[in-house]
Amino acid sequence: MDDLRDASDAALVVAIGRWREDALAEVYRRHGGAAFALARRLLNDREMAEEILQEVFLRLWNTPERFDSERGSLRAYLLAQTHGRSVDLLRSETSRRRREEREARESPSFGDDIEREVIDLTVSEKVKEVVAALPTDERQAIELAYFGGHTYRQVAVMLEAPEGTVKSRIRSGLRRLRKDLAEAGLGATWAET
Amino acid sequence: MGRDLSHEEVVGLLGAYALDALEPAELQTVDRHVQRCEACLAEVAQHREVAGLLTPGWAKPPAGLWDRIAASLEEAPPPLDLAPVIAMKPARARVADKPRRSIGMGVAAMVAVAAVAMIGFLGVRVADDRRRIDQLAGGAHVDELQRSANAALADPSARKVDLVSTDGYRNAQAVVLPDGTGYMMSSNLPALAAERTYQLWALVGTSRISVGVLGPEAKVAPFKVGRDVWALAITDESAGGVETTKKDPVVLGRIQDA
Numbered sequence: 001m002d003d004l005r006d007a008s009d010a011a012l013v014v015a016i017g018r019w020r021e022d023a024l025a026e027v028y029r030r031h032g033g034a035a036f037a038l039a040r041r042l043l044n045d046r047e048m049a050e051e052i053l054q055e056v057f058l059r060l061w062n063t064p065e066r067f068d069s070e071r072g073s074l075r076a077y078l079l080a081q082t083h084g085r086s087v088d089l090l091r092s093e094t095s096r097r098r099r100e101e102r103e104a105r106e107s108p109s110f111g112d113d114i115e116r117e118v119i120d121l122t123v124s125e126k127v128k129e130v131v132a133a134l135p136t137d138e139r140q141a142i143e144l145a146y147f148g149g150h151t152y153r154q155v156a157v158m159l160e161a162p163e164g165t166v167k168s169r170i171r172s173g174l175r176r177l178r179k180d181l182a183e184a185g186l187g188a189t190w191a192e193t
Numbered sequence: 194m195g196r197d198l199s200h201e202e203v204v205g206l207l208g209a210y211a212l213d214a215l216e217p218a219e220l221q222t223v224d225r226h227v228q229r230c231e232a233c234l235a236e237v238a239q240h241r242e243v244a245g246l247l248t249p250g251w252a253k254p255p256a257g258l259w260d261r262i263a264a265s266l267e268e269a270p271p272p273l274d275l276a277p278v279i280a281m282k283p284a285r286a287r288v289a290d291k292p293r294r295s296i297g298m299g300v301a302a303m304v305a306v307a308a309v310a311m312i313g314f315l316g317v318r319v320a321d322d323r324r325r326i327d328q329l330a331g332g333a334h335v336d337e338l339q340r341s342a343n344a345a346l347a348d349p350s351a352r353k354v355d356l357v358s359t360d361g362y363r364n365a366q367a368v369v370l371p372d373g374t375g376y377m378m379s380s381n382l383p384a385l386a387a388e389r390t391y392q393l394w395a396l397v398g399t400s401r402i403s404v405g406v407l408g409p410e411a412k413v414a415p416f417k418v419g420r421d422v423w424a425l426a427i428t429d430e431s432a433g434g435v436e437t438t439k440k441d442p443v444v445l446g447r448i449q450d451a
Contacts, residue, residue, distance in 0.1 A: 058262065072242050073245065076242045080245070127247065
C-alpha cells in the first residue's frame with residue numbers, strides 16, 4: 001500500500017490493524033472533518049467535540065476489527081461512533097451543566113430554525129433535495145433525534161405527538177431517505193431489505 | 194424495560210436505535226436483540242449509512258488535533274515486518290535443551306517455548322498438529338468439536354478475532370477463551386492444493402508462534418494460546434507446515450476485548 005490516498009477505506013483499516021499510523025492519518029484526513037462537524041453540531045462545544053474526535057480515532061486505532069466493511073462504510077461507522085459518544089456526553093450531567101452555562105452566555109443556534117440548520121448541514125444539492133422532499137413530520141423527528149441528540153420520547157414531547165408515532169416516523173423517514181437517496185444516485189449499492 | 198421485546202417490537206424501534214434516540218431502559222434490550230438478529234443488524238447499518246449522508250462531508254478537521262491524536266499512539270508496537278520469527282518447538286523439550294540463541298532471541302524464545310508448552314492436547318510438533326486437527330475435522334469428533342466451538346463463541350467471556358486480508362476480501366473468525374483455549378471458526382479462505390496448508394500463528398509481542406496447521410481447508414479447529422497473545426494470523430505454507438515463516442499473512446486480526 002504505497003499510496004494511501006488511493007487505498008480503499010477497508011484497506012486503510014486493515015493497515016491500521018498492522019499499526020500503520022499513516023493509514024490512520026489518511027482516515028482522519030478523509031472523515032475527520034465530518035465526524036468533527038457532527039460532534040460539534042451536537043455538543044455546541046468545540047473543546048468537547050475535539051475530545052470526542054480524539055476518542056473515536058483512538059478507538060479505531062486500538063480496535064480496528066470492530067469495523068466490519070461488509071456492514072457499511074467506514075464513514076458511517078465513524079459517524080455512528082461519534083454520534084453515540086456525543087449523545088452520551090450530551091446527556092451526562094457534566095456536559096449538561098457546561099452546555100447550559102454556554103447557552104446562558106450565547107444565543108442558542110439550534111432550534112431557532114431547524115429547517116435552515118439541516119439545509120446548512122447537508123452534504124450536497126442532491127441530499128438537500130431529498131431531505132427537503134421528506135414529509136415534514138418525518139424530517140422533524142429525524143432532525144431532533146439525530147442532530148438534537150434527543151430520545152424519541154423527548155421528541156414526542158417537543159412535537160406534541162404520541163411516542164409510538166414518533167418512533168414510527170423516525171424509522172419510516174430513514175427508510176424513505178434511503179430509497180430516495182439511492183434513486184438520486186447516492187448509496188445505490190446498499191443491499192435491499 | 195425489563196422484559197424481552199418481540200422481533201416486531203424491536204423492528205419498530207430500529208430507527209430510534211440507529212440514531213441513539215432510545216431511552217436508556219430500552220437500549221440494553223434492543224441492543225441485545227440486534228446483536229444476534231442479522232436482519233435487524235442489517236437494517237441498523239442501513240439507517241446509519243443514511244444518517245451519515247446528512248452530515249456535512251466537506252468540513253476540515255481542526256488544526257492541531259491530529260498531532261494530539263498521533264502523540265497518543267506512541268505505545269503501539271513496531272510494525273510486524275520487523276518482527277523476528279520464532280520457531281515452534283516440541284512441547285516436552287526444555288529450554289535448557291535448546292541450542293543457544295542470540296540474546297535478542299532469548300526472551301522471545303522462552304515465550305515461544307512457554308506458549309508451545311501450553312498446547313497440550315493438540316500436540317506441538319507441526320506434523321502432530323496437522324494429524325490431530327485432521328483427525329478431529331475428519332472423524333467422529335467433528336460434531337463435538339463444533340459444539341465446543343459454538344459454546345466458546347457464545348461464552349460472554351470469550352474474546353473474538355476477525356481475521357481479514359489486506360484487500361478485505363478474505364476473512365476468518367476465531368474465538369479465544371480466558372484459559373487460552375481457542376477455536377478457528379468460519380472462514381471464506383479458498384481450499385488450497387494438496388501440497389499446501391494453512392497455518393495458524395499467534396502473535397506475542399513482535400514474535401510469531403505457530404499454534405496449529407489447519408490443512409488445505411481452514412475448517413473448525415482448536416488451538417491453545419498464552420495470555421500475552423494479541424493477534425492471530427494465518428499463512429499459506431507447504432504441506433506439513435513450517436517452523437518459522439516470513440510470509441505475509443493471508444489474513445490477520447487482533448484479539449478483541451471480551
